[in-house]
Amino acid sequence: MAVDEGHRTVSVTINGIEIEVPQGELIVESVKRLGLEIPVFCYHPRMKPVGMCRMCLVEIGFKQPDGSVRMMPKPQAGCTLPASEGMVVLTDSESVHRDRKGVLEFLLVNHPLDCPVCDRGGECPLQNNTLAYGPSTSRFIDLKRHLPKAYPLSQYVMLDLERCIQCGRCVRFTEEISGEHELAFRFRGASMQPSTFQLLDFESKFSGNVIEICPVGALTSAQYRFRARPWDLQTTPAVCTACSNGCNVWFDHRAGRFVRINGRINEGVNEEWTCDKGKFGHDYYNSTDRLRTPLVRKGDQFVEATWAEAYEEIVKGLESAGKDVAGLCGTRIANEGLFLFNRLFKQVLGSRSVDHRWTRTLGTSRVQTPIAGIEGKKGVLVFGSNPAEDLPIVFLRLRKAATRNGTQVTVVTPDVTEADAFATVASRIGQGDVLKVAQEIVDGQSELARKVADCLKEDGAIVTSDRVRNLPGGGEALRLLEDLAARCGAEFNCYPTGPNAMGAELLGVLPGDGGLDTWGILQGCCSGTIKALWLLDCDPTTVEGGDQALESAEFLVYQGVTRSEATAFANVVLPMAAPAEQDGTWTNCERRLQRMTQAIAAPGDSKPAWRIFSEVILRLQPSTPFFNPREIMKAIADADPRFLPGASDLPEEGAILSATTQAAMAGDGA
Amino acid sequence: MSFEVFRDVAKPIIAGFGITSRRLLQQKEKRATIQYPEDRREQFTRTRWRHVLTRYDSGLERCIGCSLCAGACPARCIYVEAAENSDSDRRSPGERYAARYEINLLRCIFCGYCQEACPTGAIVLRKDFELANYDREDFLYTKEMLLEPIRE
Numbered sequence: 001m002a003v004d005e006g007h008r009t010v011s012v013t014i015n016g017i018e019i020e021v022p023q024g025e026l027i028v029e030s031v032k033r034l035g036l037e038i039p040v041f042c043y044h045p046r047m048k049p050v051g052m053c054r055m056c057l058v059e060i061g062f063k064q065p066d067g068s069v070r071m072m073p074k075p076q077a078g079c080t081l082p083a084s085e086g087m088v089v090l091t092d093s094e095s096v097h098r099d100r101k102g103v104l105e106f107l108l109v110n111h112p113l114d115c116p117v118c119d120r121g122g123e124c125p126l127q128n129n130t131l132a133y134g135p136s137t138s139r140f141i142d143l144k145r146h147l148p149k150a151y152p153l154s155q156y157v158m159l160d161l162e163r164c165i166q167c168g169r170c171v172r173f174t175e176e177i178s179g180e181h182e183l184a185f186r187f188r189g190a191s192m193q194p195s196t197f198q199l200l201d202f203e204s205k206f207s208g209n210v211i212e213i214c215p216v217g218a219l220t221s222a223q224y225r226f227r228a229r230p231w232d233l234q235t236t237p238a239v240c241t242a243c244s245n246g247c248n249v250w251f252d253h254r255a256g257r258f259v260r261i262n263g264r265i266n267e268g269v270n271e272e273w274t275c276d277k278g279k280f281g282h283d284y285y286n287s288t289d290r291l292r293t294p295l296v297r298k299g300d301q302f303v304e305a306t307w308a309e310a311y312e313e314i315v316k317g318l319e320s321a322g323k324d325v326a327g328l329c330g331t332r333i334a335n336e337g338l339f340l341f342n343r344l345f346k347q348v349l350g351s352r353s354v355d356h357r358w359t360r361t362l363g364t365s366r367v368q369t370p371i372a373g374i375e376g377k378k379g380v381l382v383f384g385s386n387p388a389e390d391l392p393i394v395f396l397r398l399r400k401a402a403t404r405n406g407t408q409v410t411v412v413t414p415d416v417t418e419a420d421a422f423a424t425v426a427s428r429i430g431q432g433d434v435l436k437v438a439q440e441i442v443d444g445q446s447e448l449a450r451k452v453a454d455c456l457k458e459d460g461a462i463v464t465s466d467r468v469r470n471l472p473g474g475g476e477a478l479r480l481l482e483d484l485a486a487r488c489g490a491e492f493n494c495y496p497t498g499p500n501a502m503g504a505e506l507l508g509v510l511p512g513d514g515g516l517d518t519w520g521i522l523q524g525c526c527s528g529t530i531k532a533l534w535l536l537d538c539d540p541t542t543v544e545g546g547d548q549a550l551e552s553a554e555f556l557v558y559q560g561v562t563r564s565e566a567t568a569f570a571n572v573v574l575p576m577a578a579p580a581e582q583d584g585t586w587t588n589c590e591r592r593l594q595r596m597t598q599a600i601a602a603p604g605d606s607k608p609a610w611r612i613f614s615e616v617i618l619r620l621q622p623s624t625p626f627f628n629p630r631e632i633m634k635a636i637a638d639a640d641p642r643f644l645p646g647a648s649d650l651p652e653e654g655a656i657l658s659a660t661t662q663a664a665m666a667g668d669g670a
Numbered sequence: 671m672s673f674e675v676f677r678d679v680a681k682p683i684i685a686g687f688g689i690t691s692r693r694l695l696q697q698k699e700k701r702a703t704i705q706y707p708e709d710r711r712e713q714f715t716r717t718r719w720r721h722v723l724t725r726y727d728s729g730l731e732r733c734i735g736c737s738l739c740a741g742a743c744p745a746r747c748i749y750v751e752a753a754e755n756s757d758s759d760r761r762s763p764g765e766r767y768a769a770r771y772e773i774n775l776l777r778c779i780f781c782g783y784c785q786e787a788c789p790t791g792a793i794v795l796r797k798d799f800e801l802a803n804y805d806r807e808d809f810l811y812t813k814e815m816l817l818e819p820i821r822e
Contacts, residue, residue, distance in 0.1 A: 116736035117766040226752040229737040
């Protein structure tokens with residue numbers, strides 16, 4: 001992290017080259033401007049420097065008024081040294097190389113030589129720095145430190161204490177970034193070791209990040225343990241589809257099978273972090289429950305069928321149901337698939353009953369603040385839902401805003417949240433009191449209402465999620481708060497939580513005029529007004545009355561990635577490709593459109609959702625089908641100018657879509 | 671018969687038959703022709719042929735499933751999948767062992783880089799050169815085929 005002291009620049013001489021850098025910038029960062037590198041272990045650009053590992057030692061001198069250079073007698077740590085006028089830095093001198101060699105030799109005194117079995121081997125900063133700057137042989141012949149090898153810190157993180165070089169990155173991560181303060185150093189000197197307090201489980205919702213920032217193999221992933229070596233892996237840039245935040249990730253795969261997820265830098269979304277739900281939540285790619293071939297029900301049994309047979313069955317079923325058909329979908333489907341799903345029902349079948357929402361009361365989301373924009377807010381009201389749980393990356397931004405920029409955070413939720421730790425006001429309310437409390441806040445009489453008003457009075461924002469609609473009176477409460485925000489000039493954000501819920505909403509996968517919503521469709525199945533139901537990667541058996549509805553539906557198509565409870569009720573089961581097994585675009589909760597390309601092949605006969613719908617539409621209504629997702633994106637952009645950025649090449653970091661069609665027409669990017 | 675014809679044609683033929691007849695009369699051990707497959711020529715010490723996964727004297731496998739051989743292989747013919755040792759099922763010393771170890775001998779160029787990369791000396795190229803077979807599948811050597819039997 002650069003220490004920012006205004007915009008003044010100073011002139012610094014690095015290895016004889018004079019450059020202008022912002023005053024106070026750390027020397028490790030300044031040398032990067034020249035394309036040079038200072039090796040580091042403990043320093044991380046997103047965390048405060050501590051100077052613990054001494055790897056970044058450089059020679060420093062100052063220009064004297066008479067033009068001579070006076071060198072400091074001892075080397076200095078580049079990661080804690082702010083640039084100042086007339087500073088002379090040597091990163092490549094003989095003594096610096098000697099210092100680095102010495103530091104590495106000391107670090108390696110207690111580091112075991114088990115690189116061949118270490119999961120970090122091959123992508124390890126300690127290995128790399130030793131190779132580049134370290135001694136080629138070891139002079140240490142005594143017994144090394146021996147400590148527990150594979151100690152599970154949590155179900156996700158394994159700790160190997162022998163390998164730890166005590167850089168403190170993990171400890172600082174929990175203190176500065178995720179904010180749970182769960183890790184700390186125990187003991188001193190060579191026996192210093194990171195651990196949780198009282199050896200409890202490391203329960204952070206962001207614990208996976210410490211695996212990535214650990215410069216050695218001390219913290220490794222329990223899931224990735226011994227699965228592959230880095231040189232076995234192929235990696236593809238992808239977008240995480242665990243929740244609506246749309247984090248950028250590296251999708252690592254080996255021999256066509258998913259292996260692990262690592263964070264990828266996108267300054268607008270996740271910076272470089274991931275949450276545990278995303279990092280460890282992609283194992284369904286390798287699940288034995290994956291559907292591989294289309295199945296058609298023959299009596300009591302499913303028979304494996306070809307796609308042609310399955311389509312024939314579907315066309316028969318849909319045609320006999322006439323207009324009494326409905327579609328329900330989940331949100332882990334790319335924009336292209338959702339668009340064709342919507343078109344199949346609304347244009348081809350002439351039904352208006354389509355929905356993607358599964359909250360108890362249904363509503364549409366409204367988002368005014370992009371994720372990065374939260375950092376600049378003066379006050380934020382968190383209402384009803386726990387951001388660390390529902391919107392992990394929004395939570396990290398919120399915490400950054402509160403701890404670094406002094407944003408005033410007011411938390412009003414039924415449950416204890418991680419945000420309480422940095423909130424100025426944290427208020428607990430009853431599960432059923434959401435509406436009452438919202439009314440109270442709007443009325444402005446109570447103590448809490450005054451605090452909220454104070455928080456939102458200038459450049460404020462309300463952060464909440466669609467999970468609030470599950471609470472009694474939640475929908476009404478959100479409406480009240482939206483009005484309140486409009487009145488006091490604050491931004492209102494009801495972020496959706498489903499991976500592509502925002503995309504579904506923008507594409508209008510919602511009941512049309514006179515159409516039934518989710519609950520209406522399920523009731524309609526029971527009462528017989530809906531004869532055929534299409535489930536697109538969703539499982540209504542998890543909601544109330546879902547079982548009954550599926551049982552009474554005359555004709556049921558289940559299209560999904562994995563087998564679920566709902567599969568058992570279906571007449572036709574269609575296997576679908578998972579997100580990284582197809583090309584497609586995804587819209588995250590801030591309406592950022594991001595493109596994902598195919599990383600691995602879909603298993604068995606499964607096809608991407610868009611291809612399935614394209615083929616079904618072709619059989620119902622002969623027309624030119626869509627052959628690839630790009631064509632569909634063009635059709636989407638033609639129908640809805642908000643999606644225009646998707647029709648051309650999207651920038652790597654994605655593009656935030658306009659909230660309204662008018663804004664998109666006017667060319668307004670926000 | 672001119673002198674030239676004698677020198678260029680007859681003399682070399684006679685000389686050639688001379689060598690043949692001398693060899694015929696020689697002891698069997700000294701003969702240049704080896705009666706393969708009954709007899710085998712002794713191989714050079716550094717001959718590299720079929721791979722073997724060796725064991726320690728204790729019977730534990732040397733291979734720790736580190737995949738360094740696969741990383742070093744220029745033909746990309748090695749596939750390793752590792753798993754974790756447990757006290758009840760110990761295959762190798764340490765934490766890790768190879769659950770799958772496959773070499774595609776059709777791709778292998780017998781360069782010996784795997785042997786050089788191996789940190790435990792598990793994979794070695796020995797002198798078994800008779801690798802012909804009838805089916806392509808039979809050239810996929812699995813761990814069971816490569817692993818040395820436990821010595822009594």
